[in-house]
Amino acid sequence: MGTPSEDNPKTAAEIRKAIRSGAHTGHTAGLAPGYLQCNLAILPEAYALDFLRFCQRNPKPCPVVGVSETGDPMLPTLGHDIDIRTDVPKYRVFRDGALAEEVTDITDLWREDLVTVALGCSFTFENALMRAGIPVRHVEQGRNVPMYRSNIALQPAGRFGGSMVITMRPIPEDRVEDAHKISARYPQAHGAPIATGDPGALGVASLDAPDYGDPVDIRAGEVPVYWACGVTPQNVLLQAKLPLCITHSPGHMLIADVAEDAETTILSTR
Amino acid sequence: MGTPSEDNPKTAAEIRKAIRSGAHTGHTAGLAPGYLQCNLAILPEAYALDFLRFCQRNPKPCPVVGVSETGDPMLPTLGHDIDIRTDVPKYRVFRDGALAEEVTDITDLWREDLVTVALGCSFTFENALMRAGIPVRHVEQGRNVPMYRSNIALQPAGRFGGSMVITMRPIPEDRVEDAHKISARYPQAHGAPIATGDPGALGVASLDAPDYGDPVDIRAGEVPVYWACGVTPQNVLLQAKLPLCITHSPGHMLIADVAEDAETTILSTR
Numbered sequence: 001m002g003t004p005s006e007d008n009p010k011t012a013a014e015i016r017k018a019i020r021s022g023a024h025t026g027h028t029a030g031l032a033p034g035y036l037q038c039n040l041a042i043l044p045e046a047y048a049l050d051f052l053r054f055c056q057r058n059p060k061p062c063p064v065v066g067v068s069e070t071g072d073p074m075l076p077t078l079g080h081d082i083d084i085r086t087d088v089p090k091y092r093v094f095r096d097g098a099l100a101e102e103v104t105d106i107t108d109l110w111r112e113d114l115v116t117v118a119l120g121c122s123f124t125f126e127n128a129l130m131r132a133g134i135p136v137r138h139v140e141q142g143r144n145v146p147m148y149r150s151n152i153a154l155q156p157a158g159r160f161g162g163s164m165v166i167t168m169r170p171i172p173e174d175r176v177e178d179a180h181k182i183s184a185r186y187p188q189a190h191g192a193p194i195a196t197g198d199p200g201a202l203g204v205a206s207l208d209a210p211d212y213g214d215p216v217d218i219r220a221g222e223v224p225v226y227w228a229c230g231v232t233p234q235n236v237l238l239q240a241k242l243p244l245c246i247t248h249s250p251g252h253m254l255i256a257d258v259a260e261d262a263e264t265t266i267l268s269t270r
Numbered sequence: 271m272g273t274p275s276e277d278n279p280k281t282a283a284e285i286r287k288a289i290r291s292g293a294h295t296g297h298t299a300g301l302a303p304g305y306l307q308c309n310l311a312i313l314p315e316a317y318a319l320d321f322l323r324f325c326q327r328n329p330k331p332c333p334v335v336g337v338s339e340t341g342d343p344m345l346p347t348l349g350h351d352i353d354i355r356t357d358v359p360k361y362r363v364f365r366d367g368a369l370a371e372e373v374t375d376i377t378d379l380w381r382e383d384l385v386t387v388a389l390g391c392s393f394t395f396e397n398a399l400m401r402a403g404i405p406v407r408h409v410e411q412g413r414n415v416p417m418y419r420s421n422i423a424l425q426p427a428g429r430f431g432g433s434m435v436i437t438m439r440p441i442p443e444d445r446v447e448d449a450h451k452i453s454a455r456y457p458q459a460h461g462a463p464i465a466t467g468d469p470g471a472l473g474v475a476s477l478d479a480p481d482y483g484d485p486v487d488i489r490a491g492e493v494p495v496y497w498a499c500g501v502t503p504q505n506v507l508l509q510a511k512l513p514l515c516i517t518h519s520p521g522h523m524l525i526a527d528v529a530e531d532a533e534t535t536i537l538s539t540r
Contacts, residue, residue, distance in 0.1 A: 045319070048319055049315070049318055049319045049322070049340075049385075052319070052322045052323075052326075052337075053322075053337045053339075056322075056334055056336070056337050056536075057337075057347055057536055058536070059534050059536065060534065064326055066326070067322075067323045067326050067327075069323075069427075070319075077327055077425060153538070153540035154540075155347060155536060155538065155539060155540065157339075184533065187457060187533075187534075191533060191534075192533060263454065263457075263461060263462060264329050264330065264457075264461075266327055266328070266329065266425060268423070268425065269425060270423035270424075270425065
């Protein structure tokens with residue numbers, strides 16, 4: 001995760017301001033501790049109902065934490081003055097299922113028919129694991145979490161479907177139950193693990209060769225534990241070959257004003 | 271809740287079969303213990319995206335547990351062979367914001383543009399409270415839960431908005447914290463209470479005069495505890511004055527094959 005230096009802004013709003021001004025274009029891991037960070041999917045309204053149905057049917061990889069009005073770049077239920085066109089450090093723009101560009105601002109791309117869907121992310125439960133003294137290896141090793149394409153079929157909706165991407169964290173055998181209980185408290189952040197142990201049963205040939213991210217060390221007495229991964233919806237969107245779709249760049253998340261341990265992810269605007 | 275007699279069918283599927291055949295047209299309280307029961311909203315696709323946005327923004331009164339394909343009466347992620355046109359004991363049909371009729375079958379009303387949204391219901395956490403030895407007064411007294419229109423503003427979406435309907439259950443002072451913890455485990459069934467104590471702060475003039483349901487006794491040493499209520503979406507749909515909208519009749523719920531304490535409400539169809 002990395003620790004923010006003393007010069008770094010501390011609140012979500014301060015960091016979003018730095019991002020909007022162009023002063024911060026890096027990843028967001030470890031920034032604004034305690035605040036909810038979000039995966040992003042921005043897509044034309046014509047596909048939004050099917051995408052929300054898809055997320056409802058696959059809540060572990062795709063926990064919806066916020067949805068914008070059509071054409072409105074603001075996300076008032078996730079935070080004050082969040083403008084999704086400027087407040088994320090880096091975006092990926094996909095056209096017809098191919099990465100078209102990576103940009104730090106999507107103001108020029110905004111359209112009246114776009115809908116933003118914000119999804120929870122694993123930082124939330126990783127912070128809770130670490131607070132409970134459970135090691136999170138990729139953080140210890142300063143790496144990206146290892147991610148694997150699994151053989152777990154997603155529940156389809158419209159043109160959205162495929163299989164689940166999963167993350168793996170090695171957990172000491174005597175803490176696996178704790179890790180399960182702790183992460184289960186965060187359904188808005190992938191919830192409890194989906195499996196433990198043998199990667200082969202999940203269609204993963206080798207834990208040393210992740211499809212995304214970096215391999216991590218598994219030490220004596222540790223068990224590989226698997227969670228649903230927020231890269232799943234990115235993959236699904238890519239395969240759906242939408243004419244236009246915008247996501248955050250991996251690790252470059254939207255930081256909301258919502259507390260990461262809040263019971264719901266909705267701030268009142270009334 | 272009432273206890274099913276020995277003659278009653280036991281599983282969700284058996285009860286749905288009895289409902290489909292017309293043999294059971296009564297309420298579903300206490301039937302198929304352990305299975306998830308659902309509030310229903312069936313509406314034209316033109317309003318479905320806004321309604322799902324509304325539910326996402328108001329997860330405590332409107333926890334979405336299932337969404338159908340457009341025009342498809344089946345709900346495979348909630349159970350085997352659920353046909354929403356026949357498998358609910360009683361429906362309310364609303365036209366332009368007014369109750370048009372109450373029926374036991376909506377096959378003749380089905381249209382290619384209808385979308386079914388199933389929402390969690392309070393039976394789930396009430397069962398958990400009773401298992402923990404916490405009294406649920408309206409069940410003890412054989413009454414309907416008292417419901418009140420509160421002054422708590424909902425987060426609007428499109429034409430959907432208004433204020434929250436809440437339920438009240440008197441809880442012994444020394445069990446209030448337990449009741450909070452237990453119900454918080456069921457975000458798919460309204461989750462933790464939204465308030466405790468003074469009804470006036472919620473815009474409720476008198477607990478003895480509920481807007482829906484029946485008043486219940488509050489005994490010495492008990493505190494009124496308030497939860498978000500599944501009547502909220504019915505009210506919101508009514509006020510939205512859709513040309514057509516179908517709900518279940520209060521207490522006459524859809525019974526799913528999903529376990530009421532499942533981590534997610536989605537059955538795999540793959």
